[in-house]
Amino acid sequence: MTFYIFSQSVLNWYHLHGRKNLPWQKDKTLYKIWISEIMLQQTKVKTVIPYFNKFISKFPNLSSLNNSTLNDILYLWSGLGYYKRAHNIYETSKIIQKQFNGNFPENIENLTKLPGIGKSTAGAILSFSLNYFFSILDGNVKRILIRYYGIIGCSNNTSTEKKLWNLIEKITPMHNTGAFNQGIIDIGALICTFKSPKCNLCPINIKCIAYKEKKWDKYSFKKKQQIKTKKKYWFIIVRSQDKVWIQKNTIKNIWKNLFCFPSFEKKNQAIQWLLKNKINVQKYKKINSFKYEFSHFKMQVTPILIELFFKDDFYHIEEKGTWYQLKNPQKIGIPKLVEKILKLLI
Structure with a gap:
């Protein structure tokens, strides 16, 4: 399957089955997408939704957030975990106010300099809110690429990251980038799951090596046994x-x-x-x-x-x-x- 057919298959699936009514997808703004992307780091969508709604109700825009205290943000974050993210949001709001005159930056160079925003998160923010041509590489996308291309022996290192970025940047379409990015995330979250993937529902299963071999565990990240x-x-x-x-x-x-x-x-x-x-x-x-x-x-x-x-x-x-x-x-x-x-x- 060529890169074009891959991306088109994802887009076709997304238009029919993808998630389009998540709270941050309604009346999209850079601000809302940013808050959702930070909350979604290491946290599932269903867990994030009530926290996002509560947060946006209290802080509907960047101006209201900038007038808040760190304790205000931590109060709304209580229970969501990974509290460093809440600190990053607070620090980012102050930086934007000071360095960007209160306007959310719209280029990836400035975004990746902000706390908690790496290349993938920045790409998600810009593609989802403004449909800019930027790829994303979160855990869902990595899992799909590794299984689809049958990449063995992957580790969370620079070499693997570079290889996967190279692939996804070739696959990501210049047009409808936001829809494609959401589609491939949805496929990873709903179909190409870590356990018990629903391969018969996957729009790109024909050429998927893991599906052909029925060996999903073979094509995954090597996990170092962590002794806590x-x-x-x-x-x-x-x-x-x-x-x-x-x-x-x-x-x-x-x-x-x-x-x-x-x-x-x-x-x-x-x-x-x-x-x-x-x-x-x-x-x-x-x-x-x-x-x-x-x-x-x-x-x-x-x-x-x-x-x-x-x-x-x-x-x-x-x-x-x-x-x-x-x-x-x-x-x-x-x-x-x-x-x-x-x-x-x-």
Whole structure:
């Protein structure tokens, strides 16, 4: 199948079956597409949709976003994960205001200089919003190319990346680029899935080597076996009636600028913290430990609930935090894990 037939087959499929009613596809703007593309990094469409709608409702344009605080953005991002993306959005809005007079840049050179925007994300933003002729190479596209061309021994390295970019840039049509890019993403997400691909529905299956050989696992990225470290944490939950003390997270490499319970890697550290802050522990309860997995490590959490008879017993606290109201919560950024624990306390 030539490059032209490949691209035309994808376009024909997209016009009949592709996704055209996603929230960011309605009344398209550079701004909306940018927000959606950042949210879609490492996150599925169905998960992103409610977060996108909530975000755009609060910040409908770049001007409103630029007037926000980082905490405003983190609050709306709470639960979506990979919070570095929220920081990138905040930083980008400030850069655009300062360097581009508040106007979203429309060329790929300027876009790729912004936080969180690489070559593929920049291509997606410009092709989806303005139909500019730029290719994309996300995980879905990579998987299709590797299977279709029967590329063996691929790794996430510069050599493989260069080879795949070379292929997709030859395939991407100059006209209807946005439709093609959306179509090939949809085929990857809906048909050429990582597990149990629906090859009989694929518009480019005739020449696909993986389909011919029925060996999809053979044509995939070589995954390095990742051994995740295990870390134990004690969460101290200090409660006074319908309020719980939370403070800026102190755990390294996660939840930057989000609010969390006071957390400690050792039980003795937790005890010392209680003594230092002169917390009068008259009643406490050990909540069942549970495990929570991140991309780079596993966390085992042991929450300790401490009930205070008087909030004044806790006036010595030095950390920057707040009394979180369980019934009428403040609008602050909270990790999903902490949110789950808070719901148990209501």
